[in-house]
Amino acid sequence: MNSIPKKEVPEISHPIKLSQIIIPVIIGIIVIGWLFLSEFDPKTFKGINFNFTSIGYILLAILFMFGRDFGMICRFRLMTNKDLSWWQAFNIHILNEFTSAITPSAVGGSTLIILYLNKEGISAGRSTAIMISNLFLDELFFIIVCPVIFLFIPLHNLFNATSIITTTIGVVFWNIYGILLIWTLTLYIGLFRRPDLIAKIFLLIFKIPFLNKWHNSISLFSETMIHASREISHRPFGFWFKAFSTTTLGWTSRFLVVNALFLAFTPLNNQLIIFGRQILLWIVMVASPTPGGSGISEFAFREYYNDISLGVGPILIIILLWRLISYYFYLLLGILIIPKWIKKSFTDKGREKSI
Numbered sequence: 001m002n003s004i005p006k007k008e009v010p011e012i013s014h015p016i017k018l019s020q021i022i023i024p025v026i027i028g029i030i031v032i033g034w035l036f037l038s039e040f041d042p043k044t045f046k047g048i049n050f051n052f053t054s055i056g057y058i059l060l061a062i063l064f065m066f067g068r069d070f071g072m073i074c075r076f077r078l079m080t081n082k083d084l085s086w087w088q089a090f091n092i093h094i095l096n097e098f099t100s101a102i103t104p105s106a107v108g109g110s111t112l113i114i115l116y117l118n119k120e121g122i123s124a125g126r127s128t129a130i131m132i133s134n135l136f137l138d139e140l141f142f143i144i145v146c147p148v149i150f151l152f153i154p155l156h157n158l159f160n161a162t163s164i165i166t167t168t169i170g171v172v173f174w175n176i177y178g179i180l181l182i183w184t185l186t187l188y189i190g191l192f193r194r195p196d197l198i199a200k201i202f203l204l205i206f207k208i209p210f211l212n213k214w215h216n217s218i219s220l221f222s223e224t225m226i227h228a229s230r231e232i233s234h235r236p237f238g239f240w241f242k243a244f245s246t247t248t249l250g251w252t253s254r255f256l257v258v259n260a261l262f263l264a265f266t267p268l269n270n271q272l273i274i275f276g277r278q279i280l281l282w283i284v285m286v287a288s289p290t291p292g293g294s295g296i297s298e299f300a301f302r303e304y305y306n307d308i309s310l311g312v313g314p315i316l317i318i319i320l321l322w323r324l325i326s327y328y329f330y331l332l333l334g335i336l337i338i339p340k341w342i343k344k345s346f347t348d349k350g351r352e353k354s355i
Contacts, residue, residue, distance in 0.1 A: 064260055071247065075247060079130045094333050102292065113130065142180060169280075169281070176286055255278040265317070270308070298323060
């Protein structure tokens with residue numbers, strides 16, 4: 001099997017900078033602090049009771065987040081034909097989550113998966129194929145699940161239009177969803193049908209003068225897509241069914257975190273609406289310019305769920321717990337894991353090989 005030349009793998013002496021960790025933390029703390037201060041009224045927090053039921057649902061939310069981790073770790077193992085140990089797959093998953101948390105959502109940190117996998121002994125060609133395949137599976141999940149949600153939830157309930165901000169969220173969603181649909185179709189054709197055709201189209205588009213500065217990057221991406229297609233296009237249906245199942249487990253578990261947190265404070269009946277809105281909000285956050293959607297996610301969450309009769313106090317507590325479980329937890333894990341991983345991966349010269 002041909003692999004991408006080694007020189008095409010990012011050579012990064014230290015992939016993470018301290019400022020990349022500090023900035024999203026500061027942004028998130030400022031926004032959460034502002035939300036609490038602007039809405040603060042002792043009366044709004046008097047009705048919040050942390051009893052056995054609420055604590056149980058908070059623990060369930062944490063369990064759902066572990067379900068997210070388990071699904072994605074299984075996917076890395078599956079994609080590498082179990083060439084990665086459970087510990088290696090865990091490290092790569094946490095590194096990927098950490099990178100996503102410290103890079104703008106609009107940019108993402110998926111490309112560093114190639115580096116992470118390569119440093120764990122997976123060849124450059126296979127690492128690239130896995131990165132693009134995972135990207136395709138993630139986008140496919142959102143493309144499929146949204147129409148399913150629309151079948152069960154009326155649009156006027158799903159899209160909260162109580163303010164200009166929430167109406168804007170709806171407009172942004174449809175635009176981002178359209179882009180994701182085109183992008184997923186492009187990845188499908190590029191991976192399974194005509195990678196050469198997609199490469200030619202990309203290269204032609206990026207010859208346009210104002211896009212020309214990205215021509216070299218697109219040329220490299222087109223080449224890696226062709227190699228990825230050679231690597232994975234022959235995989236049987238059963239393999240892709242398992243891969244999509246682990247993807248579904250991972251993403252569904254992540255969104256159920258919010259359902260569990262809402263149940264911790266009120267026995268709401270509209271759990272499907274809460275779940276559906278989480279998916280729509282996540283898609284909108286793809287366009288966020290801040291690291292990991294920090295700041296914007298907290299504010300958008302508060303606005304998007306403001307029509308649910310829960311009270312200001314519980315909503316703010318839910319936002320805080322949601323970000324602690326699904327965001328700051330991975331920042332902390334990344335800080336703990338990365339120093340040791342960098343020391344091991346960038347000093348062990350014999351670690352890279354072609355599995």
